[in-house]
Amino acid sequence: MSKPSDLIQGTLDLLILTTISLEPKHGWAIAKRIEQVSEDALQVTQGALYPALHRLEQQGWIRASWRTTETGREAKFYELTKAGRVQLEKELAQWERLSNAVGLVIRMAEE
């Protein structure tokens, strides 16, 4: 089993959900976007992306449809469902709490 090496699963889910929260995207675009936005700091192992997308789809957070890209190819576009949007907010809040807490601990250790 290949687990995403750098990212724990929940983080990958969060990244995917955030990435498609503005507009529907296909898998390739999602991978590119994550690399771009994080300035290549977060390398998504491309192989891990698709199982994650399928899991999110199965859980009803996201929904897929076939559309034509600007290059004229057929691609599977993913978008958030209503439940997915709620889930994203929940996960964002959680992430916020966690990163704040971690930051706090680290600052305290530095002082």
Next chain:
Amino acid sequence: MNLRRGWEIVRMRLRSLARRRRVEEDLDREIRFHIEQQIDENLALGMPSADARRAALRKLGALTQIEEECRDMRRTNYIENLWRDLQYALRMLGKNPGFTVVIVLTLALSIGANSAIFSVIDGVLLRPLPYPDADRIVRVFFHSASYAKFPLNPFDFRDFRARNRSFESLAGFTRGDLQLSGTGQPERFAGFQVTAGFFRVLGLHVARGREFNTNDEIEGNGRLVILSDRLWRSKFAADPHILGRKIVLDAQPFTVAGVMPAGTEHPGNEYHGLAHGETVDLWWPFTFRGNPAQRGSHYLEVIGRVKKEVTPAHAQAEMNALIAQLAREHPDALVGWQALVIPLYQEIVGPSQRLLLVLLGAVALVLLIACANAANLLLAKATARQREIAVRAALGAGRARLVQQMLTESLLVALLGGGLAVAIAVVGVKALVSLLPAGFPRAGTIHVNTAVFAFTLLVALATGILFGLAPALQVAHTDPQQGLRDGGRGATSSGRHLRLRSLLVVGEVSLACVLLIGAGLMLRSFVNLLRTDPGFRPEHLLTASISLPDEKYKPLETIRFYDRLLTNLNSVAGIRAAGVGTDLPWTGYDDNVGGFTIEGKKPAAHEEYHARYHVASPDYFRAMGIPLVRGRFFTADDKLDARLALIVNQSMARRYWPNEDALGKRITFDDAPKEKDWMTIVGIVGDVKDKPDSRAAEMALWWPITQTPVSINTMSIAVRGSSDPSLLVNGLREAVRGMDPTLAVADIRAMDQIADANVSTPRFALFLVVLFAGLALTLAAIGMYGVISYSVSQRTHEFGLRMALAAKPCDVQRLVLRQGIRLALLGVALGLAGALALGRVLWSLLYEVSAVDPLTFTSVTLIAIVIAALACYLPARRATAADPMRALRSE
């Protein structure tokens, strides 16, 4: 999870399942699109096209793995796998129909037997009693050094009712059958005299009218009666205006005060006992008569509903305190008595609990054997499939997948067996209920219901896992390399494999032995029971009962009536002897009399002389076939004004006059006896036990009917003929009708029937245990056959070599037999040890057989060895057919 998302998930799963190809194509296209995009990017970066493709693929990772993971994410893999496993399992089972039929049938039989016994247990033990909050209902008894369980004196009861704080309500009841006339042929109906609030204790309510109150307990306040629904419908055409109507019972007018609804169940009772169930048709008020200071006579049974926070133990403690209090007020009456408070549930089902649990144990053992057997057969199959499994393992099937596949097979088999078992249970329960001894508690509540179905399903699943585990684990340990190298003969792992299978057979044999020993002990016990001299002669004997209404028959007229009836009966053709007595043997009679004085003797402190008491006519003993040991029977000369005569049984003679001749000795019931108050023992008769399996006969005495000090309105008639007693029925009816056409001749039964009903419980148990033991033995034999056959097939080569080296066929046969017998002996040894350990469980069900009966243990050992030898015979024959030439050639 909100509804919409739930629906979304279900939709996705269904889509993944139903449109699998479409979903797969989508996945394929999606991945392809990704690769193409990556190639485009690589090309744009200036890579040569061949490198661009290779780099794109490398970046994505192992394609098949990604696809497989995506499939896993769909969560439908396991369903697809299960489906494939099921198809495969069905194919495998279909390929070996003989094997399948044997396993499914043996499982179905043993699971079905379990379900059938469970139905009985569910109906009798598990279902709550048909009263609201039944767990708060208790029975209250007295007990003393002489009596284990005794009814109460009515005045004692009345004081308890007034003074206790433990009970929400407390009521007394005592048997009082009534004869209904004026509605066709006179008929006697089971009735009870009950105190106020009897139904309130049970939590039951009248369908019409009212329950009795304390006002009704006062004599002379008018005779009231409450009818059962059944009686109201059958005798009064469900008359809606029945309340207040006068009906004639025992030649007296009674006013109908109420009707109980259908389903009103009698809680069962001890004294002139009637079984639990819808057995009662009439309830009438109990009236407190006589002098409240005289409290010697005990005949009121008591039932109560304890308050919510009160336990039976608390109630009992309070009752004992009240006894102590009453004993101070009535110094003579309550000496030596203690209260006994028993939950009603225990009182009703207690006696059958052990029997049912023993049966459940027996049938569970059968199931265990069937499991071992199925495991054994599946192991054999798994061995034959070792190569196939090795190939699968080599091709990358994980251990978990292989185990899952094997378990699917065993579960399928178990569920097939379970399905068939339901059918067997339905038939079995019908048969069981029809076989149940008369008066078995709650027989009416035994049905195959949802609980039984659930039980069957659970047992089937558990069985499937249990017997599937051994072969599945065996498979999990298959080393693909070795499996492939062996070329499917599975020779290398056969050592460990055979050991496992041998172990299973030893287990089967030992369990079967436990059952066989149980069956053997019960058989011996039953034979003993049948062989025991009952103390009377039940053949050619007709019995019945008549009840003379108090109003019409004063004591002297009663004596005259029976005298004339007996004279008339003696002239009926075919009747050789006719007698009347207060009771018949083995009918649950246990009236005791205590506190009499024996001339020249004193009872031990806190004890009193006591005995069962009866009244009998001169010819009663002759008609019953009870032998005279010494002295004489009663005669017509034992008149009221003659010297009072008494007959005692041997037990009483031995107990109270040890090393003396009881004949001519005297006892009296008077505290200050005059000469005429002494009763002289004129005869000693043989002992008759309360029940055929009672440990010993109780002490008993008889008064002649002509001098009886007690009421004899209800008497049992015994008429001895010389052939079929049913031929005497008409003669008896005619004789009674000729004297009083309003009298009902009730309880007409041949004494044979009564005797037979008394051994029906042990016979029922024996029948089932023998059935289960037979099943167990058959299963063990199949298991033994399977293992020995397998071992022979493994050793064909060796046997061939031995024969080539001049071993005779009988030598080879002996080798095989020895192997089987060794397993059997090991199993028998374990089984005997198990039976010894379990002996205590059976003991209370046995009659005059030790739980370590040497005869049974020896016979079972022999049977097990003979069966083992028989099971080995065919494989042994096959072993000698090994061809020495082929063995040598293949070397």
